[in-house]
Amino acid sequence: MAVQINPSILSADFARLADEAKSVSGPEGADWLHVDVMDNHFVPNLTLGVPIVESLARATDTPLDCHLMIEDPDRWAPQYVEAGAGSVTFHAEAAAAPVRLAREIRAKGARASMALKPATPIEPYEDLLPELDMLLIMTVEPGFGGQAFLDIMLPKIRRTRELISKHGLQLWLQVDGGVSADTIERCAEAGADVFVAGSAVYGATDPAEAVRSLRTQAAAKTASSAWACDH
Numbered sequence: 375m376a377v378q379i380n381p382s383i384l385s386a387d388f389a390r391l392a393d394e395a396k397s398v399s400g401p402e403g404a405d406w407l408h409v410d411v412m413d414n415h416f417v418p419n420l421t422l423g424v425p426i427v428e429s430l431a432r433a434t435d436t437p438l439d440c441h442l443m444i445e446d447p448d449r450w451a452p453q454y455v456e457a458g459a460g461s462v463t464f465h466a467e468a469a470a471a472p473v474r475l476a477r478e479i480r481a482k483g484a485r486a487s488m489a490l491k492p493a494t495p496i497e498p499y500e501d502l503l504p505e506l507d508m509l510l511i512m513t514v515e516p517g518f519g520g521q522a523f524l525d526i527m528l529p530k531i532r533r534t535r536e537l538i539s540k541h542g543l544q545l546w547l548q549v550d551g552g553v554s555a556d557t558i559e560r561c562a563e564a565g566a567d568v569f570v571a572g573s574a575v576y577g578a579t580d581p582a583e584a585v586r587s588l589r590t591q592a593a594a595k596t597a598s599s600a601w602a603c604d605h
């Protein structure tokens with residue numbers, strides 16, 4: 375699979391969300407728009423919910439990748455599919471029944487994805503991987519944009535890529551947090567193929583060019599990486 379760049383609207387101007395979404399759309403633009411949903415319980419920050427996702431889905435042709443940093447995703451995640459999300463990510467630490475939830479998200483027509491906070495290991499979830507379309511490894515503690523990338527997550531990215539290869543899965547491996555021109559190559563080399571970037575895109579003078587540049591960097595590193603050559 376080609377590498378994908380998903381700008382995070384957490385770093386966008388929330389008063390101009392439609393324009394900010396459009397600023398990264400187009401043929402060489404964002405593959406997905408990453409929408410950070412925070413409830414001020416699972417994480418100490420509050421962002422947006424179902425009505426704004428519905429509006430964004432109408433405002434942009436770029437598919438929405440909704441990352442739910444919320445408690446009780448078993449109850450709420452299906453509503454984000456109905457609101458127009460093409461991919462819905464719930465947290466392993468918050469889901470009561472992750473297999474049932476992943477199946478429900480898929481049955482409703484979206485891609486099902488599960489996220490792991492930095493201190494959550496991948497190994498207990500090995501048997502669940504076939505139920506998922508994407509696994510998100512957080513490379514910062516979730517809650518805020520603009521944090522420094524946690525290098526200590528690189529071994530977890532490598533181990534997850536090995537599990538994906540071992541089971542012959544088509545699972546996408548997403549990283550989120552501190553992804554920038556300085557860190558994206560390390561993530562790609564370790565095995566990530568979907569990259570969320572907030573401040574590196576929306577903090578740039580030209581967000582569309584930042585997306586292109588990050589994709590070029592990641593693709594070059596992926597092409598020369600052992601995991602991609604073995605794939």
Ligand SMILES: O=C(CO)[C@H](O)[C@H](O)COP(=O)(O)O
Pocket residue numbers: 382384385408410441514515516517518519520521550551552553570571572573574
């Ligand atoms: O999920 C998130 C924070 O919880 C954001 O998507 C992430 O932090 C993106 O921002 P940046 O690229 O600036 O780190």
